[in-house]
Amino acid sequence: MILDLHVHSERSDDSRAPVEAYLKLLQRKRAERPIDGLVLTEHRQFDPRRDFRDLEDRYGVLLLNAAEVETDYGHVLLLGVNDDILARFDFADVRLPAQDVVSEVWRLGGVALPCHPGRPTVGLCAHYEARGPLDGVVAVEALNGGSKRGEDARVAELMARYGYAGFGGSDAHLVSFVGLVATEFEAELRGMDGVVRELRAGRCRPVDFRQRAAAAAEGG
Amino acid sequence: MALEFDRSILGQEFDRVEREPVTVDEIVAFAHALGCTEPCYLEPGSGLVAHPTFVVRYRGRRFLPDSLPDPLKTRMSFDAGKDIDFGVPIRPGDRISVGAALHDVYEKTGRTGTMTFVVVRFVIRNQRGETVATIDNRLLYKD
Amino acid sequence: MPTRRFDDVHEGDELGPEDWFLAKDRVRDYARANDIAFPRFLDDEGARAEGLPGMIAPGNMSMGLLVRLVEAWGGIGCVRRLGTTFRGVVLPDRTLRLCGAVTHTDAAARTAELDVWIESDEGERLVIGTATVALA
Numbered sequence: 001m002i003l004d005l006h007v008h009s010e011r012s013d014d015s016r017a018p019v020e021a022y023l024k025l026l027q028r029k030r031a032e033r034p035i036d037g038l039v040l041t042e043h044r045q046f047d048p049r050r051d052f053r054d055l056e057d058r059y060g061v062l063l064l065n066a067a068e069v070e071t072d073y074g075h076v077l078l079l080g081v082n083d084d085i086l087a088r089f090d091f092a093d094v095r096l097p098a099q100d101v102v103s104e105v106w107r108l109g110g111v112a113l114p115c116h117p118g119r120p121t122v123g124l125c126a127h128y129e130a131r132g133p134l135d136g137v138v139a140v141e142a143l144n145g146g147s148k149r150g151e152d153a154r155v156a157e158l159m160a161r162y163g164y165a166g167f168g169g170s171d172a173h174l175v176s177f178v179g180l181v182a183t184e185f186e187a188e189l190r191g192m193d194g195v196v197r198e199l200r201a202g203r204c205r206p207v208d209f210r211q212r213a214a215a216a217a218e219g220g
Numbered sequence: 221m222a223l224e225f226d227r228s229i230l231g232q233e234f235d236r237v238e239r240e241p242v243t244v245d246e247i248v249a250f251a252h253a254l255g256c257t258e259p260c261y262l263e264p265g266s267g268l269v270a271h272p273t274f275v276v277r278y279r280g281r282r283f284l285p286d287s288l289p290d291p292l293k294t295r296m297s298f299d300a301g302k303d304i305d306f307g308v309p310i311r312p313g314d315r316i317s318v319g320a321a322l323h324d325v326y327e328k329t330g331r332t333g334t335m336t337f338v339v340v341r342f343v344i345r346n347q348r349g350e351t352v353a354t355i356d357n358r359l360l361y362k363d
Numbered sequence: 364m365p366t367r368r369f370d371d372v373h374e375g376d377e378l379g380p381e382d383w384f385l386a387k388d389r390v391r392d393y394a395r396a397n398d399i400a401f402p403r404f405l406d407d408e409g410a411r412a413e414g415l416p417g418m419i420a421p422g423n424m425s426m427g428l429l430v431r432l433v434e435a436w437g438g439i440g441c442v443r444r445l446g447t448t449f450r451g452v453v454l455p456d457r458t459l460r461l462c463g464a465v466t467h468t469d470a471a472a473r474t475a476e477l478d479v480w481i482e483s484d485e486g487e488r489l490v491i492g493t494a495t496v497a498l499a
Contacts, residue, residue, distance in 0.1 A: 014301075021467050028374070029375075043328065070329045074329075094328055094334060121329065121333050174493065254424070254427040255428075300449055304426070
């Protein structure tokens with residue numbers, strides 16, 4: 001099963017993509033981007049009232065609600081957000097303590113996943129060099145669709161050194177870029193509980209569809 | 221450090237200015253610089269109109285309301301992007317007015333560190349009161 | 364007046380890509396035409412004095428180029444709205460790639476929503492945005 005674990009909808013301040021528009025594109029481009037679901041990781045917010053069941057039924061994909069928060073070690077995706085996690089952290093705070101986020105989100109039933117670790121300032125690599133590693137990280141975003149040249153390469157070193165599993169996400173802020181990078185899971189997943197379980201166990205791997213998409217675009 | 225300010229100023233117009241009439245030369249120079257070749261943007265005459273993005277030339281006398289904290293006013297700002305709703309086209313002779321209001325202020329972190337984003341909304345009208353454009357300008361101030 | 368017919372537009376249709384060499388002289392002309400002849404838009408030395416890697420193009424100029432792309436597709440005056448985020452500095456004396464794609468059509472309003480973006484010659488997305496376009 002393949003999920004794009006890092007997607008922003010128009011709810012994120014710098015995205016302009018309605019969720020349904022993402023699904024329409026994935027429907028059209030199924031052959032080159034075989035995505036079974038999306039995880040909406042909105043910036044600095046989480047709305048527990050979001051209900052995707054209608055869209056899931058109409059488009060036959062899994063749609064999951066998550067968040068991207070900002071910490072003193074960079075940006076982190078929070079999956080499995082529940083009332084306890086919402087009460088524990090102010091998602092709008094751009095200076096959350098990363099160690100607390102990683103440890104407490106795990107304790108409260110979710111998983112905290114550092115994203116774009118190779119990116120300057122807001123990625124784990126730079127902070128690890130300066131301050132040392134965090135305890136409890138199990139997986140990092142090995143491939144991010146918005147990375148600049150060289151940023152993802154730094155992550156491979158990080159993963160090897162600390163034994164982290166890797167996942168992938170498009171980090172799409174526009175409809176056109178969804179699903180170009182994603183995560184493959186061995187298990188069949190029906191909801192966030194399963195996704196969290198597999199990520200916690202590190203049973204995931206990043207997948208890259210950019211070359212396939214480019215070839216399809218050239219082919220017309 | 222998070223920016224503290226009186227959020228009741230959001231939405232309140234803090235500046236209004238009326239500019240000199242638009243000239244043919246200004247319209248044509250702008251279009252030339254963009255590499256336009258369309259006659260309607262380049263040839264003087266009754267059909268000449270300004271390129272739609274000509275509206276970004278307009279700004280108020282002040283970037284920010286006086287009531288925003290001083291640290292922002294002394295920092296260099298960068299253009300982080302704009303949202304423009306286009307209205308009626310601008311023609312030579314139009315007298316353009318710009319009303320500015322603070323629309324939003326928020327923080328986020330990025331490649332260059334912690335940033336404060338200030339969104340200033342311009343409502344741009346012509347002498348007939350018609351809306352030429354509404355522009356949300358996102359200004360980025362680095363910590 | 365919009366020239367592209369609604370019935371001829373489909374979700375997934377692409378605009379361009381159009382490759383455009385952004386010359387320094389053109390950036391200077393744009394800066395002067397906009398009364399923003401600041402050092403960063405005029406020469407490398409002036410830009411470096413402001414902490415930049417070299418001379419840059421104004422973000423507004425990127426918006427102008429994207430409207431050119433869209434109007435070439437949809438007709439003069441077709442753009443109703445354009446929203447952009449400037450993600451990276453646009454350095455002149457390089458080739459930019461202007462791209463777009465139709466993401467949604469609205470039959471009642473006879474409009475289309477587009478993704479539009481500018482890539483550097485290394486494939487980095489420097490400007491991303493969306494546009495609402497009126498169709499004939």
